[in-house]
Amino acid sequence: MIYKFRKYKDIDFFVKNIPKTKRDEEYTIVYKCNGLDFSKSNPFTQKCFGCLFCIFDNDEVFKSFKEFWGDDFINKYSNESFQGNPIPMPNAKKALKNPIKNLEEFTGVDETSNIQPWTSGIVNHMCSSFNRVGMEIPVFNNDYDRNGRLDVCSMTSDKLIAIETKISLDDALKDERFIEQNYKYTTEIEKSIKNYNYITLFGGKETDLYPATSPYCTGKIGSKSKRFYDIVTTNNIKFISANALWCLCCRYLERGNKYSWDIFLSQLFSDLNCIGLLSAGKVVSNNEIISIESF
Template sequence: MIYKYRKYKDIDSFVKNIPKTKKDEDYTILFKCNGFDYQSGKFTKKCFGCLFCLLEDPEMLKKFNYLWGADFIKEYADKTFKGTPVVLPNAKLTIKNPIKNLELFTGVDETTNIQPWASGLIYHMCTKPNRISMEVPVFNMDYDRNGRLDICSMTNTDLLAMESKISLDDALKDERFIEQRYKYTIEIEKSTSKYTYLTLFGGKETDLFPISSPYCSGKIGGKSERFYSIVIENKIPFISAAALWGLCCRYITYGSDYAWDVFLKNTFSDSDCIGLLSAGKVMNSNRKISIIPF
């Protein structure tokens, strides 16, 4: 499936819907995942069920169900956000298939993998008509280098902005996401006060679990402790790729209650909610971190 977006001069132009040109740009992930064969019109056994192709054409959902089963999406919708990390599905063909699941796919090549994948889901997981764009320029004269917001979606009233990272390790290498949060927020608020701004993490989700969780894989070297210190002190709400995938399963199964302009907007309007993992909402109460299923 190939989707469309337009480019914008800066974040203010995006919010005000002033594109650089009237030309649409194409984006897809099919050349990287090889999960759909356009010649045969069928999903292949290399498909790892990322949901990118299903949200616009009902026929694609039928073809997907033929490969995975009619109850596949509902089963994951019902077992995600239940207190434990969801085990993402593997492609049916894993031999000679270097990308066998969403964790591996989102853990490499940010601009060709996690960024367009998330854009495709977000664009369709909305109760209202919305615009999507990627790498929207952000100019801030107080910093040496300008930046780009990786993913932006805008309804007639609300903005969702995301900065994407392929893994926690990648984000912690230079900690640029801290500076990005500050300077991008300043520029966003010049254009709108109605926004949700999240950092999206791909790769190994359990690295993002708090050290109090038995599922945390980021205890060695203090990685998880360092991460939570950063996000709490700098007010950086986050979401994992697995959580976005699970939310999409719920959106397909149960509808608009799980659209981004309803669920993400309401969830992160609670100042105690600092993150969303496939196990549930990550809540901070006086620096006591807990995961709340729902």
């Protein structure tokens, strides 16, 4: 499935809907996932790992998706998500010889061709109202030598979500640029709009993001989980895993607008103690204790 977006001079022009040109740009992930073959009656192949990107805007494709994965696929994951334990992402039916067998592996490599367009497609369609998406929107801040680019943005008539994508926790911790980006980007966003959420989204192995006290945490070696939570709590950084965004999309598809980004995520992060979202639930920091709450 191929979707469209437009390019903008900077974040202020995006908020005000002043594109560089009236020409649409196109984006997709189908050439990377190899999960579709439209020469077949059911276009989904054994390499599809159920990422949900291609099911929007086409009822026939969505029908084929449910035939391929089963009518209860989305409802099953919707009901199992955010219940206190990590949700393993579905594997492609032909996983052994498939270079990418699931969403974690897909979002864990090639940021600009994988996690960034995938996030754009999900966010664009997981909304309660019409919205525009943009990618790599320039952000100029005179306090820094280096200008930045917001990886993914979506704007309704009055609300903005801005997302910085990372392929993994390990990758983000190499240079810790996401700390500077959080301050630099939110400072500029607030000059254009007050009603917004800025989120860092992590691909790759989700359990690396679990607090060190969690039995599911795989980030204890080298204390990277502790280091991560020290960073996000000190710098007021809100985060989501790619797995959690996928689970939230399942909830949205099953239960409707209550779980759209413009309603659910705004309410979620209005709780000052909520710092993140994982497939197990919302991550809460209270009196220096990190916990995961189901919902």
